[in-house]
Amino acid sequence: MQARFRSEGCMDMYDDNRMVLCGASAYEQKYYFNEKFAGIPDSIKEELHVICVLFTEEVGGVFTIVFEENGSISLETNAEEDDLLYDEISSGLMVREIRRNRQEMLESLSLYYRVFILHENILDEEEG
Numbered sequence: 001m002q003a004r005f006r007s008e009g010c011m012d013m014y015d016d017n018r019m020v021l022c023g024a025s026a027y028e029q030k031y032y033f034n035e036k037f038a039g040i041p042d043s044i045k046e047e048l049h050v051i052c053v054l055f056t057e058e059v060g061g062v063f064t065i066v067f068e069e070n071g072s073i074s075l076e077t078n079a080e081e082d083d084l085l086y087d088e089i090s091s092g093l094m095v096r097e098i099r100r101n102r103q104e105m106l107e108s109l110s111l112y113y114r115v116f117i118l119h120e121n122i123l124d125e126e127e128g
Contacts, residue, residue, distance in 0.1 A: 019117070021073075021109070023064030024052035027080065040112065044105065051102065055094055060086040071114040073106050075099065 022033045031049055048065065055063040061079035068074055075095045079086035099106065114120045 017069040018074075019067045019113075021065045021067060022048045022052055023062060024056040025062045026056040026060045027062070036117070037112075039116065040109070044109070047102075047105065051098060055091075055098070058087075059091045059094055061091065067110075067113045067117070071110050071118055071120070073110050073113075 019036070020032075020034055021037055022031070024031045031053055033045065033048070052063050052065070055077070059077065060083060061077055064076045066074045066076055075098060077091045077095065079088075111122065115122060
């Protein structure tokens with residue numbers, strides 16, 4: 001499945017203080033990873049790759065994992081207006097399944113973002 005998706009490192013996108021971590025497009029058959037997060041362990045990068053590609057192969061459209069301004073993570077999916085093959089019901093189900101099955105990884109990524117990108121001192125929060 002993954003072999004059809006070429007890996008691209010050009011998704012250094014920002015949108016109103018949000019930052020895209022990674023994503024995949026069924027239309028372009030490409031996987032994107034924001035190189036700003038090169039410090040994330042390779043095993044997590046691979047897991048993100050698999051999640052994104054499997055999502056778009058199953059549902060279609062475009063799937064992205066985005067850091068919100070506060071460090072929380074959003075899983076977003078959309079499709080072109082004329083895409084009759086996009087399965088909106090399955091997309092919602094798969095987003096919930098990813099959140100449930102990958103909760104620990106998503107929380108770790110959020111912590112990574114808060115510490116290494118936002119430069120928050122999380123020790124102050126734990127003491128307070």
